[in-house]
Amino acid sequence: MIALPPFSFAFQPIYDMASGQIVSQEALVRGPAGESAYSVLSQLTAPGIYQFDERLRAAAIRLAAEIGGPEALHLNLNLMPRSLEVSPSALASTLETAQNCGLSPESITIEITESEIIHDIEGFVAVANEYRGTGIQYAIDDFGAGYAGLYLLAEFQPDALKLDRQLVAGIERDGPRQAIVRGVLRTCEDLGIDVIAEGVETEAEFSWFRSEGVDLFQGYLLARPGFEQLPGVAIPGTSARPTPVVAQLPMAA
Amino acid sequence: MSELMHLIYSSAATQQFDRDALVHLLDRARKTNSELNISGMLLYIDGSFLQVLEGAPDQVEALFDRISGDPRHSTVVRIISEPIAKRTFSDWSMGFAEVSADDLNEVDGLNDFFTGQACFSELGPGRTKKLLHAFKSGRWRSRIEGVLPKAPPSSASEHPEPASPGVSASPPPGTPGLDALPVSFAFQPIFDVTSHTISSYEAIVCDEAGGSADAVLSSYTSTEQSGLLQRELHLRAVALAAKLGLQTGLTLKYAARGVEEADQLMSATLEIARSHGFSNNQVTLEIDQRELVGDSSWFASVIQKQRGLGLRFSIDHFGDARSGLSLIDAYQPDSVALNKNLVANIETHGTRQAIVRGVIQTCQDLGIDLIAKYVETEAEVAWFRSEGVDLFQGTVIAPPTFEALLPDVRYSGPVAA
Numbered sequence: 057m058i059a060l061p062p063f064s065f066a067f068q069p070i071y072d073m074a075s076g077q078i079v080s081q082e083a084l085v086r087g088p089a090g091e092s093a094y095s096v097l098s099q100l101t102a103p104g105i106y107q108f109d110e111r112l113r114a115a116a117i118r119l120a121a122e123i124g125g126p127e128a129l130h131l132n133l134n135l136m137p138r139s140l141e142v143s144p145s146a147l148a149s150t151l152e153t154a155q156n157c158g159l160s161p162e163s164i165t166i167e168i169t170e171s172e173i174i175h176d177i178e179g180f181v182a183v184a185n186e187y188r189g190t191g192i193q194y195a196i197d198d199f200g201a202g203y204a205g206l207y208l209l210a211e212f213q214p215d216a217l218k219l220d221r222q223l224v225a226g227i228e229r230d231g232p233r234q235a236i237v238r239g240v241l242r243t244c245e246d247l248g249i250d251v252i253a254e255g256v257e258t259e260a261e262f263s264w265f266r267s268e269g270v271d272l273f274q275g276y277l278l279a280r281p282g283f284e285q286l287p288g289v290a291i292p293g294t295s296a297r298p299t300p301v302v303a304q305l306p307m308a309a
Numbered sequence: 310m311s312e313l314m315h316l317i318y319s320s321a322a323t324q325q326f327d328r329d330a331l332v333h334l335l336d337r338a339r340k341t342n343s344e345l346n347i348s349g350m351l352l353y354i355d356g357s358f359l360q361v362l363e364g365a366p367d368q369v370e371a372l373f374d375r376i377s378g379d380p381r382h383s384t385v386v387r388i389i390s391e392p393i394a395k396r397t398f399s400d401w402s403m404g405f406a407e408v409s410a411d412d413l414n415e416v417d418g419l420n421d422f423f424t425g426q427a428c429f430s431e432l433g434p435g436r437t438k439k440l441l442h443a444f445k446s447g448r449w450r451s452r453i454e455g456v457l458p459k460a461p462p463s464s465a466s467e468h469p470e471p472a473s474p475g476v477s478a479s480p481p482p483g484t485p486g487l488d489a490l491p492v493s494f495a496f497q498p499i500f501d502v503t504s505h506t507i508s509s510y511e512a513i514v515c516d517e518a519g520g521s522a523d524a525v526l527s528s529y530t531s532t533e534q535s536g537l538l539q540r541e542l543h544l545r546a547v548a549l550a551a552k553l554g555l556q557t558g559l560t561l562k563y564a565a566r567g568v569e570e571a572d573q574l575m576s577a578t579l580e581i582a583r584s585h586g587f588s589n590n591q592v593t594l595e596i597d598q599r600e601l602v603g604d605s606s607w608f609a610s611v612i613q614k615q616r617g618l619g620l621r622f623s624i625d626h627f628g629d630a631r632s633g634l635s636l637i638d639a640y641q642p643d644s645v646a647l648n649k650n651l652v653a654n655i656e657t658h659g660t661r662q663a664i665v666r667g668v669i670q671t672c673q674d675l676g677i678d679l680i681a682k683y684v685e686t687e688a689e690v691a692w693f694r695s696e697g698v699d700l701f702q703g704t705v706i707a708p709p710t711f712e713a714l715l716p717d718v719r720y721s722g723p724v725a726a
Contacts (some may be wrong), residue, residue, distance in 0.1 A: 093613075130519070138559065158601045173536070174630050179632075191605060200634050200635060201635065202633065202635065203630065203631045203632055203633040203634075203635060203636065204630045204631070204633055205633045205634050206628045206633050206634060206651075206664055206668070207628055207630040207633065207648075207650070208649060209627055209660070209664055210628065210651060210660055210664055211663060213660065218401050222635075228384065228386070229319075229338060229385065229386055229387060230386070231318075231319070231386050231387055231388030231389060231449070231639045231674075231675070232389070232637065232641065232675060233638060234386065235388075235637075235670075235671045235674035235675045236637055236638060238671065238673050238674060239634075239667035239668055239669075239671030239672075239674075240634070240667055240671075241667075241672045242663075242666055242667040243663045243664050243666060244667075246659075246662070246663035246667075247659075247663045251447030261437075282464075292546055309362075
């Protein structure tokens, strides 16, 4: 048995402007006292990393369910590179933990980056589709960061994609990024894929995405990751909007 | 050749601009800009500005900084800033066009953009013109609520000077050891179905009998060898195209391997083209970067620089796993050629349609041509035409012809749905 480093989680909400609801909380690994993800993950080497990966998701589900209760809880969980390839049972064990904690598969979104899917796209699509029938959802993380985004969309249509921070930062002043994002929005609208503006840090970025019809947001502007808690959100320009600031889930003590 | 760039931005007026205010604004701009040797044009419609600035990079950036801080407009969006080989508005200290929404709706062509002075039609078919088209069709317009000025249709402008062709130099020598390489080329038209003109021919390498060149080329695999090979292939293709009397654009594949020799290789290709009498912007390098190794941002900076010297760039295999959206931002190419996996049977394939529609939108917004390459059926062509794509390359339009330029494409295929 390989010794694994101690860890815990922070959670960061994804907020839907259209429904005025927090639609999910992304679990972000942290050290036991809130140290960075890097401080934990840098202690790992393969093959222990994949075993750890499964345990991380299980622990994130348990912690979130304990803090917020399973009702109305939705979680975004990350998958480490090559997890499915090395450990095809990775999703099965995650779903089993979810069930034990009172969460349905529909309440789980698995986040994968485009670079890790493209590494073995056929293998990934086969495993991902095998579990789709359970109701589990998929989001592509850091979309637009690499070269493979469009190729990936042609082969696999996720439930959501999260625009890479590189595309989001300063978008209100950057024409090429605006043009690229408008194209992606068009494609996703046609394919029924949700688009999440991730890493939104300024009101100007937020406003630009709102003006393009984007509803889903995650970022410091709305909520920082909360260590061992499920944070509520502060909605930019709240006074002009009817939507109240709601912490949908109770906070941890 | 002096270093030149253009910067095109859009913004929203924060106050009402009537005709007098605009003329005053323009007077001041003209004065400043002629001192700085900056040319360009300013377009104003219903509270939105689009401005083109051309000049030396330092001057243009400094001016843009100043302009960005001007309180009379806001939401300043930098659309394009890149090196250029020549000015589009060489004689204009700052041309000006003011149009009303009615004009935009009424005019069919864009000649009336400058109230009948037909200046627009004389602009070269560069990115600037495409961006003005995009602006005309409603892109890049931002407007501050409550700022709704009237915009009487009138303008003041001068005609741009046609650019002079590139200079000739003595032909560079062939590559040692590759002189006897048994290859030749076929040429395949890239056809504009709307204007019924051939915009370019792509040179496709083949063996001396017109068959596949794979066997001949397979021994050149190291990065260094592939660099020398690339140079030799470009030399041969340009020479053959010149001999065949090519008048249109010439598209050459550039299989990017190492980044270090890229600048030198591209400069050599430009020099070869000039020595055969080709003009600026006549040669397009179609970048296949699937085997690129090394610092891709450095490679992008080489492309930007070479654009400024007179090469055009296309991204090949767009939509492949190693050729995607981030390249549009990095390279700001003149065109993109879609990968086969996005084109094949698109008329029956919703996912491909959705992806291509997004790409079309992005390209239109940035003044980038989209080439539907690898089209093999009329149904594919019909679908692309219905989405407003004009440029096609593929067997259904015209096959490659060995050591010959097909004089004409008689494609009358299906019309847009």
